Amino acid sequence: ATRWPGVIEAYRDRMPVEPGWTIVTLGEGGTPLLPAPHLSRRTGCEVFLKVDGANPTGSFKDRGMTMAVTDALAQGKKGVLCASTGNTSASAAAYAARAGLSCAVLVPQGKIALGKLAQAVAHGARILQIDGNFDDCLELARKTAADYPVAALVNSVNPTRIAGQASAAYEICDELGRAPDVHCLPVGNAGNITAYWAGYRAYRSDGLITEAPRMFGYQAAGAAPLVHGAPVRYPETIATAIRIGAPASWAAAVTARDESGGQFAAVTDDEILAAYRLLSAQEAVFVEPASAASVAGLLQSAADGSLPRGSLVVCTVTGHGLKDPDTALLAAPDPRVVPIDPGAVADALELR
Ligand code: F0G
Secondary structure, eight states, rough: OOHHHHHHHHGGGGGGOOOOOOOOSOOOOOEEEEEHHHHHHHTTSEEEEEEESSTTTBBBHHHHHHHHHHHHHHHSSEEEEEEESSSSHHHHHHEEEHHTOOOEEETTTOSSSSHHHHHHHHEEEEEEEESSSHHHHHHHHHHHHHHHTTTEEEEOHHHHHHHHHHHHHHHHHHHSSSSOOOEEEEESSSSHHHHHHHHHHHHHHSSSSSSEOOOOOOOOEGGHHHHHOOOOOSSOSSSSSGOOOOOHHHHHHHHHHHHOOOOEEEEEEHHHHHHHHHIIIOOOHHHHHHHHHHHHHHHHHHOOOOHHHOOOEEEEEBBGGGGHHHHHHHTTTOOOOOOOOOHHHHHHOOOO
């Protein structure tokens, strides 16, 4: 058996790298495409989960970060800089550490999940909390990177990120031997839907697939600018990863929807939490709330008829559940305390 080399080496001819560059990789990609029997029964479709929480730092961002940090190193940058709702900062911090570059992250004050903050701390990033939301952080990061180009901006406005993230579409097509009929994604800053669409289009124009999927993008109801067709000044949702009101890749996301015959729709926090619990309890896949938005959307679209029965569907679940322990423990009572005594354990478990 050969070792999975990471997405740049796995799809080298599709990646913007030059011979001789040092490839910065943590072995990202090659994640499970897992059949979802419960969701398949519920929707009358054949549903697979692309489990991108299985990446090295626990989210799909690693697919793009290997490219962005490899590029930054090749360009002679001293460090990387990003705005983030959490996952981009965790990924940037890890890949920068691997490359020996410094990393600075701008995050919305008090609005990033605990696990993501822990990762940025562990990998030695400099963390600045900004008194604003993600959109404010991104504007600030873009201006800072423009004025002080010693650091590379590694947000998805950096085209190398999109090239790396397109690898997920390649993996899905390679494994299925075709593209799905429908691809469901949570949408925040809209880089990922842009990347998947670029990936499917590339495979289609190279004749590796005959049809590209319809792209179904789901936003949280309190942060759904693409659904409303207008920016949201004060986005709000429990899914902090997609708490974004002015997506940077707005135009590309609309193109992906229109060219693919897809749709955008909004899911409420209650729908997100129901899908979140269903995923962990029924499919045994523990994701963070933003990732559950794609599955909440799948269920909504199956119910309202916009998803044809019998479709082959892939839902990307974008980030691991361990990222956000607070949401996992929401309303969960502390486990009962029992003395060191088998009888007490048996009583507590009602075994007699
Ligand atoms: N799911 C998760 C877990 C995310 O972290 C993000 C974005 C998305 C979905 C949406 O992807 O922005 O490409 O449309 N997180 C970014 C971050 C914004 O800073 O970590 P998108």
